[in-house]
Amino acid sequence: MGIYSCIGKNLDEVRESLYNGKSGIVFDPVRKEMGFRSALTAYLEKPDLKGVLSRNQRVYMPEQAMYAYVATAEALKNAKIDQDYLDSHVVGLMYGNDSSADPVVKAVDTMRAKKDTTLVGSGAIFQSMNSTVTMNLSCIFKLRGINLTVSGACASGSHAIGLGALLISNGLQDMVVCGGAQEVNPFSIGSFDGISAFSVRESDPTRASRPFDRDRDGLVPGGGAATVIIEEYEHAVKRGAPILAEVLSYGFSSNGDHISTPNVAGPTASLEMAIRLAGINIDEIGYINAHATSTPVGDAQEAKAIYNVFGDRRIEVTSTKSQTGHEMWMAGASEVIYSMLMMKNDFIAANINFENPDEDSAKLLIPDKRIEKKFNTFLSNSFGFGGTNATLIVRNID
Amino acid sequence: MESSELISKLNNILAQEFEVDVAKIKPEANIKETLMLNSLDAVDMIAVIEYEFGVKIPSGEYAHMKVFSQLYEYMLNALKN
Numbered sequence: 001m002g003i004y005s006c007i008g009k010n011l012d013e014v015r016e017s018l019y020n021g022k023s024g025i026v027f028d029p030v031r032k033e034m035g036f037r038s039a040l041t042a043y044l045e046k047p048d049l050k051g052v053l054s055r056n057q058r059v060y061m062p063e064q065a066m067y068a069y070v071a072t073a074e075a076l077k078n079a080k081i082d083q084d085y086l087d088s089h090v091v092g093l094m095y096g097n098d099s100s101a102d103p104v105v106k107a108v109d110t111m112r113a114k115k116d117t118t119l120v121g122s123g124a125i126f127q128s129m130n131s132t133v134t135m136n137l138s139c140i141f142k143l144r145g146i147n148l149t150v151s152g153a154c155a156s157g158s159h160a161i162g163l164g165a166l167l168i169s170n171g172l173q174d175m176v177v178c179g180g181a182q183e184v185n186p187f188s189i190g191s192f193d194g195i196s197a198f199s200v201r202e203s204d205p206t207r208a209s210r211p212f213d214r215d216r217d218g219l220v221p222g223g224g225a226a227t228v229i230i231e232e233y234e235h236a237v238k239r240g241a242p243i244l245a246e247v248l249s250y251g252f253s254s255n256g257d258h259i260s261t262p263n264v265a266g267p268t269a270s271l272e273m274a275i276r277l278a279g280i281n282i283d284e285i286g287y288i289n290a291h292a293t294s295t296p297v298g299d300a301q302e303a304k305a306i307y308n309v310f311g312d313r314r315i316e317v318t319s320t321k322s323q324t325g326h327e328m329w330m331a332g333a334s335e336v337i338y339s340m341l342m343m344k345n346d347f348i349a350a351n352i353n354f355e356n357p358d359e360d361s362a363k364l365l366i367p368d369k370r371i372e373k374k375f376n377t378f379l380s381n382s383f384g385f386g387g388t389n390a391t392l393i394v395r396n397i398d
Numbered sequence: 399m400e401s402s403e404l405i406s407k408l409n410n411i412l413a414q415e416f417e418v419d420v421a422k423i424k425p426e427a428n429i430k431e432t433l434m435l436n437s438l439d440a441v442d443m444i445a446v447i448e449y450e451f452g453v454k455i456p457s458g459e460y461a462h463m464k465v466f467s468q469l470y471e472y473m474l475n476a477l478k479n
Contacts, residue, residue, distance in 0.1 A: 118454075
């Protein structure tokens with residue numbers, strides 16, 4: 001695993017932040033000057049890759065590809081995979097990403113101002129495409145297996161991991177680098193702000209993202225990148241890989257309903273499919289990482305779906321978006337890593353800012369403080385615009 | 399602009415943009431090899447020159463330039479006119 005997020009630039013930092021309930025949310029005055037309704041955002045520095053990658057490699061990378069590079073380099077190192085290994089084995093790449101607005105806007109601005117497409121530069125086309133992350137990572141790491149971007153809105157990262165696992169279980173790949181990446185800049189989410197999706201609790205940034213809380217008033221945009229290396233079990237054993245966990249199942253569904261308003265039936269179907277395919281007793285699931293983004297409708301519908309499936313079992317449910325904001329295309333992958341860090345370190349991070357439940361969240365067990373708990377299986381939900389749903393169930397391997 | 403001033407400024411800009419040692423940029427040095435340009439990066443050289451000097455090098459002209467002295471000559475002529 002590897003990660004570059006607003007609560008840490010590597011796994012150790014992120015584990016500490018999760019443990020301590022640290023928020024990565026700030027107020028960005030630039031957005032206010034740009035006319036944003038909400039200037040709240042996750043904050044993360046752009047990695048300095050000069051000296052790490054050549055100019056010829058960096059020029060094609062938008063920010064989310066840089067985040068993905070750092071996360072992937074960490075993941076490969078932790079999985080004990082070096083360049084010699086990548087050069088001598090067929091390794092796939094399947095990453096979630098669903099926008100690259102910043103380079104598009106800058107290129108269009110240049111074309112309009114200068115009336116000369118040459119001045120856009122050589123990197124713009126590669127930075128602007130939705131598949132920018134996979135095209136960059138596959139060339140940098142010399143990957144020769146599947147090379148595909150998964151665009152499934154805010155479930156992109158989950159779908160990438162799920163589809164990667166399917167490729168492996170079908171014998172089509174031995175190893176796939178999976179993940180999700182999300183750009184963090186005003187242009188990428190300006191139109192999202194325009195539909196009043198964001199919290200306006202600007203006077204109190206770290207308390208703005210409050211999934212499941214009665215007084216939530218919208219999401220806070222976040223981003224970065226998260227990478228997991230998934231591998232066929234016997235293959236991993238044979239090469240002496242440090243095996244962390246097993247992807248037990250991948251459930252998915254589509255709401256077939258409204259483009260932005262989620263329903264209950266779609267997420268319920270995704271949850272049920274994942275549990276059925278995992279082949280486990282539902283009571284084995286010790287933690288649920290919810291999609292819950294801090295929007296009034298979305299959190300309520302997910303709470304209903306979880307209650308539909310789990311009833312009164314009272315399994316701990318939290319949304320790590322309370323600390324990170326909504327990492328969108330990255331979220332499905334990052335939240336698997338957040339859950340993994342909790343599972344490996346025997347705790348469940350607090351759903352910070354959960355002060356008062358509403359009618360639906362009151363039926364769930366949502367810890368507002370960190371709890372120390374050993375669990376061996378977790379379920380992670382990711383839902384997206386257009387009604388795309390994904391659920392992953394992961395089991396610990398000691 | 400004096401030719402020595404132009405050459406020095408141009409060399410420094412190209413060295414910075416393409417991250418090469420400015421001492422390697424000499425009149426007789428090959429442009430592509432020195433700046434490690436592939437077919438795509440050539441666009442960036444044309445763009446950076448246009449941004450910095452307001453001189454547009456048509457791709458047909460660039461195709462004939464092998465060494466820096468040819469680039470200097472083109473730039474000096476363009477800035478004279």
